[in-house]
Amino acid sequence: MKYKKLGIFIGKKTLKLISLLIVVCLASFWIVEQSPIDPVRAYIGEMSIQPEQKAKLDEYWGVNTPPQEKFLNWAENILKGDFGVSLIYRISVFDVIKERSIASLILMASSWLISGILGFVLGIIAGMKKGTWIDKIIKTYCYILTATPTFWLALILLMVFSVNLGLFPIGLGVPIGVTAENVTFFDKLQHLILPTITLSLLGVAQIAMFTREKLIEVLSSDYVLFAKARGEKGFDLVLRHGVRNVALPAITLQFLGFSELFGGAVLVEQVFSYPGIGQAAVAAGLRSDVPLLLGIVIFSALFVFFGNLIADIIYEFIDPRIKQQEATI
Amino acid sequence: MFKVLYMKNKAEINTEIKKGDKALLKIDDISLSFVQYTSGLRQTELKVISKLSMEAYSGEILAVVGSSGSGKSLLAHAILGILPSNAKLEGKMEYNGQKLTQEKKEEIRGKEIALIPQSTTYLDPLMRISNQVIGSVEEKNEGLMKKTQREIFQKYNLKPAVDRMFPHELSGGMTRRVLVSTALMGSAKLIIADEPTPGLDENTLNETLSYFKDMVNKGCAVILITHDIKAALKISDKIAIFYAGTILEVANVEDFKNNGENLRHPYTRALWNALPQNKFQAIKGHQPMQDEIIDGCIFYERCSKKKDLCSKGIPQLKKVNGGMVRCNNVS
Numbered sequence: 050m051k052y053k054k055l056g057i058f059i060g061k062k063t064l065k066l067i068s069l070l071i072v073v074c075l076a077s078f079w080i081v082e083q084s085p086i087d088p089v090r091a092y093i094g095e096m097s098i099q100p101e102q103k104a105k106l107d108e109y110w111g112v113n114t115p116p117q118e119k120f121l122n123w124a125e126n127i128l129k130g131d132f133g134v135s136l137i138y139r140i141s142v143f144d145v146i147k148e149r150s151i152a153s154l155i156l157m158a159s160s161w162l163i164s165g166i167l168g169f170v171l172g173i174i175a176g177m178k179k180g181t182w183i184d185k186i187i188k189t190y191c192y193i194l195t196a197t198p199t200f201w202l203a204l205i206l207l208m209v210f211s212v213n214l215g216l217f218p219i220g221l222g223v224p225i226g227v228t229a230e231n232v233t234f235f236d237k238l239q240h241l242i243l244p245t246i247t248l249s250l251l252g253v254a255q256i257a258m259f260t261r262e263k264l265i266e267v268l269s270s271d272y273v274l275f276a277k278a279r280g281e282k283g284f285d286l287v288l289r290h291g292v293r294n295v296a297l298p299a300i301t302l303q304f305l306g307f308s309e310l311f312g313g314a315v316l317v318e319q320v321f322s323y324p325g326i327g328q329a330a331v332a333a334g335l336r337s338d339v340p341l342l343l344g345i346v347i348f349s350a351l352f353v354f355f356g357n358l359i360a361d362i363i364y365e366f367i368d369p370r371i372k373q374q375e376a377t378i
Numbered sequence: 379m380f381k382v383l384y385m386k387n388k389a390e391i392n393t394e395i396k397k398g399d400k401a402l403l404k405i406d407d408i409s410l411s412f413v414q415y416t417s418g419l420r421q422t423e424l425k426v427i428s429k430l431s432m433e434a435y436s437g438e439i440l441a442v443v444g445s446s447g448s449g450k451s452l453l454a455h456a457i458l459g460i461l462p463s464n465a466k467l468e469g470k471m472e473y474n475g476q477k478l479t480q481e482k483k484e485e486i487r488g489k490e491i492a493l494i495p496q497s498t499t500y501l502d503p504l505m506r507i508s509n510q511v512i513g514s515v516e517e518k519n520e521g522l523m524k525k526t527q528r529e530i531f532q533k534y535n536l537k538p539a540v541d542r543m544f545p546h547e548l549s550g551g552m553t554r555r556v557l558v559s560t561a562l563m564g565s566a567k568l569i570i571a572d573e574p575t576p577g578l579d580e581n582t583l584n585e586t587l588s589y590f591k592d593m594v595n596k597g598c599a600v601i602l603i604t605h606d607i608k609a610a611l612k613i614s615d616k617i618a619i620f621y622a623g624t625i626l627e628v629a630n631v632e633d634f635k636n637n638g639e640n641l642r643h644p645y646t647r648a649l650w651n652a653l654p655q656n657k658f659q660a661i662k663g664h665q666p667m668q669d670e671i672i673d674g675c676i677f678y679e680r681c682s683k684k685k686d687l688c689s690k691g692i693p694q695l696k697k698v699n700g701g702m703v704r705c706n707n708v709s
Contacts, residue, residue: 275500278458279560280488281514289514293504369544370503 058365066354070347074124077346082116086337092136123343133340137332142344145329150348152222153318153325157310160245164252165303171253172260173295177287179265187257194254199313203247203320210243217243220322244321248313252306259302263295301363307356311349400475401433402599403457403568408469410449410456410623423466424668426452427623428676430469431695431702434568434599439590440628441602441610443649444620448665450603451496453620454570457601458493459483473568488513492566496573498553501545508541511560523563530559534589551582558589569593570601575609587613607649616701619646622665622676628702642703645677675706683707 132142175187223232315327333342410427426449434440471478512523534555619627627643638650651657663680674689693704
C-alpha cells in the first residue's frame with residue numbers, strides 16, 4: 050500500500066519534471082532567439098573583422114539555420130549530456146555550472162538556514178507576545194524588509210561594513226592576488242559573510258510573518274485552550290503545542306521559498322561580484338552566451354523543482370494527518 | 379418500580395454524604411460579557427451570562443441543562459479562568475471556602491479542577507495520545523504518570539496501541555474515553571464535563587455516564603454540562619436549568635416526575651412536558667437573543683403565569699423545597 054503510493058507519487062513528479070523542463074527549454078530558447086544581440090559578434094568580442102569573414106563564421110556557427118532545427122540540434126545534444134561550450138568562459142557549460150553552483154549553493158544554503166531559523170524564532174516570539182511592543186517591532190521590521198529591494202540592501206551593507214568600517218572585503222569570492230592554493234577557509238568565509246547576511250535578512254520577513262500568524266491561530270485553538278485548562282502555561286505550552294504545530298508548515302514554506310532564494314542570489318552575487326551561478330547567468334545574458342544561459346536555466350529550474358518537491362514530500366509523507374488520510378482511502 | 383427504588387436509594391446516599399457538607403464550588407451572581415466593536419469604533423457589551431448562581435457539592439453530580447449555544451460552555455471556561463481576553467467576568471466564586479480569583483484558578487486548574495472537553499478538536503492533532511493525556515510533567519515523574527495513564531486506559535478498554543496513536547486515528551467513542559481519562563490523571567476534586575454525550579449511541583452513552591458515577595463515588599464533585607435532559611436525569615443528583623445565560627432553577631432529580639408539579643419554574647415544567655415520553659408539548663417563542671436587553675424576568679415573554687411584577691426587575695433567587703428558583707410565582 051505504502052509503496053504503491055510512493056510509486057504513484059514518484060511517477061507523477063517525474064512526469065511533471067519532464068514537462069516542466071520541456072516548457073522551460075522551449076520558452077528560454079525562443080526568448081534568446083528573439084534577442085537582438087548577435088552571438089557571433091559577442092564571440093568575436095572587440096576584434097574587427099571583414100564582413101566576408103563574419104559571414105563565414107555565421108555559417109560555421111549555423112546562425113542562419115531555422116530556429117526549429119537549431120532547437121532540435123541543441124535538445125539532442127542536451128539529451129546526450131552535452132551542454133555545449135560557454136562562449137565567454139571557453140570551457141564546457143557543465144564545468145562552469147559545476148564550479149559556479151558550488152559557490153552559490155554554499156551562499157544559498159547558509160542564508161536559507163539562517164533566515165529559516167531566525168525567522169521562525171522571531172515569528173514565535175511575535176506570536177507569543179501578540180500586540181506588545183516586541184511584536185510591533187518584529188512586525189515593522191518584517192514589513193520594511195518585504196518592501197526592501199535586495200540590491201539596495203546589498204549596496205547599503207557594502208557601503209557601511211566594507212567601505213566605511215572596512216570589516217569585510219568589497220566583493221569577490223576570494224582575495225585578489227592570492228594563488229588558489231593559498232586561499233584559506235577563513236578567506237572564503239570572510240567573503241561569504243556579507244552576501245549571506247543580505248540574503249538572510251530579506252528571507253527572514255516571510256517566514257517570520259507566516260510563523261507569527263500560524264502561532265496565533267494555534268494559540269486560539271481548542272487544544273491550546275484545553276492545555277491551559279489542564280494547567281499548562283507560558284513558554285512550556287508554546288513549546289509543547291505551538292512549535293509542534295507550526296514547525297511543519299513553516300519548514301514547508303521555507304522549501305517553497307527556493308525560487309525567491311535563487312532570484313535574490315542573482316542580485317546579491319551581482320552586487321558583491323560573488324562568483325556564483327547568478328552572476329554567471331547575468332553575464333551569459335548580457336553577452337549572449339546562449340549555451341551557458343540555457344544551461345543555467347535548466348539548472349535553476351531543477352533547483353526550484355527539487356525545493357518544491359521536498360515541500361511536497363514533507364506535506365504528504367511526514368505529516369501524520371495526511372499519512373492517515375491516504376491510508377484510509 | 380425499579381426506577382423508583384433506585385432513586386430512593388440515591389436520595390439516601392446523598393443525604394449521607396451531604397451531612398454537614400459545604401459546597402465545594404459556590405457561584406454567586408456571576409455575569410459575563412464580551413466587549414465588542416460594532417460599526418466603526420462603537421463599543422458594545424454583549425452579555426452572555428447574567429446573575430448566575432449555583433453550587434456544586436462533593437459526591438454529587440450537578441447537571442447544567444440548557445439548549446445549545448446558550449453559553450453553557452462559557453460557564454465552564456469562566457470557572458477555569460480560560461476566557462478570551464475581551465471577556466468581563468463579574469460576581470463571586472468560592473472554591474472550598476476560598477475566594478476563587480483568576481490567580482487561584484490558574485493555580486488549581488488541571489490539579490484540583492479538571493475539564494472534560496467536548497470533542498476531538500481539544501486534542502493536539504500532532505501529539506501522540508499518551509503524551510497528551512499525561513500532559514506536561516517533570517521528567518522524574520514521567521514513569522509514574524505513564525503507568526497511571528496505562529492503568530486508566532486499561533480500565534476504559536483502550537489498548538496499548540492507542541497510546542501511540544494520533545487524535546485523528548481515534549473513533550468517536552475512543553476519543554470520549556481518552557478525554558475522560560485526562561480528568562482522572564490528576565487528583566481532581568471538581569470535574570467539569572462539557573457536553574460529553576452528543577452523538578453517542580445508547581451503549582456508549584450509558585458507559586460514558588457510568589464514568590461520571592465512578593468519579594462521584596470517589597468523592598469528586600461533577601458538573602455535567604449538557605443539552606440532553608434525558609441523559610442528565612439518568613445520573614444526576616441535581617439539575618440546574620440554564621436559560622438565556624442564567625440559571626432559572628436548581629431542582630433535585632426526584633422533582634422530575636408525573637406532570638412536573640414539584641418543579642418550581644414554569645420553564646422547567648415546560649421543558650419536562652416537552653419530552654416525548656411526557657406530554658410532547660412545545661411552548662411558543664424562543665430564547666431571547668444575547669443582545670436583547672430585558673429588564674424583568676428573562677422568561678417573561680413566554681411565561682404562561684406572568685404578572686406585572688415579572689416585567690420589572692429580575693426575580694429574587696429563592697430557596698424552595700431543597701432547590702433554588704428565580705420566579706415571582708413561587709413562595
